[in-house]
Amino acid sequence: MGGILFLAHRVPFPPDRGDRIRAHHLLKALARLGPVHVGCFAEGADNAGQAALAEMATSYCIAPRTKALPLAGIEAVLAGKPVSLTAFNSRQLATWVHETIARHDISAIVVFSGQMGQYVPTEFAGRVIIDLCDVDSAKFASYAEAGERVWLNAREARLLAIEEERLGRRADATILISEAEAALYRSRLTAPEKVAVQVIGNGIDAEFFDPAAARPHPQLESLPGPHFVFTGQMDYRPNEQAALWVIEGLMQRLLQRFPEAIFHVVGRNPTRALMAHHGTPGVHVWGEVPDVRPFIAAADAVLAPLLIARGVQNKVLEAMAMARPVVLTRDAATGIDARDGEDWLMSEADPAIMCNRIEALLSDPQASARIGAAARRFVLDHHGWEAMLAPLAGLLGDRDEAERHAA
Incomplete structure (x- = not known):
């Protein structure tokens, strides 16, 4: 041609x-x-x-x-x-x-x-x-x-x-x-x-986003956690909205159940509204980082609670390829035919419901590992x-x- x-x-x-x-x-x-x-x-x-x-x-x-x-x-x-x-x-x-x-x-x-x-x-x-x-x-x-x-x-x-x-x-x-x-x-x-x-x-580039290719970030590894990670371009309105939803609603409940929990916002150009929460209990806004994989690798769960989403979310596929359990809303799941409870955990956009799903996940380390492994297999089979x-x-x-x- x-x-x-x-x-x-x-x-x-x-x-x-x-x-x-x-x-x-x-x-x-x-x-x-x-x-x-x-x-x-x-x-x-x-x-x-x-x-x-x-x-x-x-x-x-x-x-x-x-x-x-x-x-x-x-x-x-x-x-x-x-x-x-x-x-x-x-x-x-x-x-x-x-x-x-x-x-x-x-x-x-x-x-x-x-x-x-x-x-x-x-x-x-x-x-x-x-x-x-x-x-x-x-x-x-x-x-x-x-x-x-x-x-x-x-x-x-x-x-x-x-x-x-x-x-x-x-x-x-x-x-x-x-x-x-x-x-x-x-x-x-x-x-x-x-x-x-x-x-x-x-x-997804599953060779790059491979859990064997990146060690957990040392700062996260040195803290008790649990650690929850959200990645993305942080001046993009749906990403900002989702991160603020976690900070202002979900984290209050998670901190009651996990007093040393930290929510990590990882991605370039965090807005002024996000930076205003940096350093508040349980919140760390990192901004742009050279490599997101160490943060994903250190996550006890990757969160994707998008309230408005169009298309397939790369952040979800990347976390799944890294064999991390993903907790997400229905909008964030668009275009990815994974199974709830098997390849990821889906939740309503309700802080109480999502908190309960996360607590159940973290209370069963074997289930968490099983979901992470299934997530990577799903990406390898369906998203090259x-x-x-x-x-x-x-x-x-x-x-x-x-x-x-x-x-």
């Missing part, structure tokens, strides 16, 4: 957060199929990952994303567009896309995340694949329903839904991260029969990246590669 144009809303290196992880492995899979030209954004002047991108891509353009969100919001309102699109609008990147298509034999465009669909030229005649991952319009609708910036989030939900349908009709295939997200996406379309939907879930991304070849029209995977 000819060249592939890959458009992503962030530089797909290093693979150190949920969206970058998926984009990174998607790029690796595409590079096995043909020459790849990559257009993406960097936050401000940060070009971290440029050297790695240069090694994998035939050509690339990294556009700086410097537009302040309030300015993007004003432009969006004036233009009648979603803020998500204006925030990722770049004349530099648009010019590079047109020049790349003109100079190279581009047979397919693969778009990662709906913000980047605006760069697909109307006149492009090759195949177009849109990886929405999850339904962003539904996420903003959830925020509005929860009373958060109601007008702005309701507007974003409405306009993004229109853009998501436009992209679906434009694409030869629209990828969602789980059957649940695919069903949600179809339910929000005015003409679902005009959109070809494909489910491709998230994988190569197997997850195998359908890409067929979607892009590479029949030989698709048949090789099928065999």
Whole structure:
């Protein structure tokens, strides 16, 4: 096949957060199929990952994303567009896309995340694949329903839904991260029969996230605990909300039953609301760390009490691959067909119920070890990246590669 144009809303290196992880492995899979030209954004002047991108891509353009969100919001309102699109609008990147298509034999465009669909030229005649991952319009609708910036989030939900349908009709295939997200996406379309939907879930690098590859963090190992760990990008609203839910509700109950318990919030850019709790009884906010594995390895349980979640949670798969017992809400379990009580513990988003499930887990070390071992087996059997991304070849029209995977 000819060249592939890959458009992503962030530089797909290093693979150190949920969206970058998926984009990174998607790029690796595409590079096995043909020459790849990559257009993406960097936050401000940060070009971290440029050297790695240069090694994998035939050509690339990294556009700086410097537009302040309030300015993007004003432009969006004036233009009648979603803020998500204006925030990722770049004349530099648009010019590079047109020049790349003109100079190279581009047979397919693969778009990662709906913000980047605006760069697909109307006149492009090759195949177009849109990886929405999850339904962003539904996420903003959830925020509005929860009373958060109601007008702005309701507007974003409405306009993004229109853009998501436009992209679906434009694409030869629209990828969602789980059957649940695919069903949600179809339910929000005015003409679902005009959109070809494909489910491709998230994988996990089980060699990297291997309990044998990382020792528990010495500071956690030196304290009695029990230790509860939450990982993620901590200025991402659903992550912040979940961590605050633990700190302000669950931890009060856990400390009554386990007086030396500590909840560890691990991930870059913790918000001011989270940092205000750092050092309070039972709470340690670490911020960005060079490697999350020692924290996961030291956890008596990894918590994922997400109240609003879209798509598959990498934090859950990483903890499962590390053979740690995961206690999570139903929203955090989306797209992962594990078994409650066998591969993880699912709880209602109720501090009393979750506390009881955690207490029962910690009172039976053998059960905890059994659930952790089952979790790793589940990830190895069902969530390897190569197997997850195998359908890409067929979607892009590479029949030989698709048949090789099928065999």
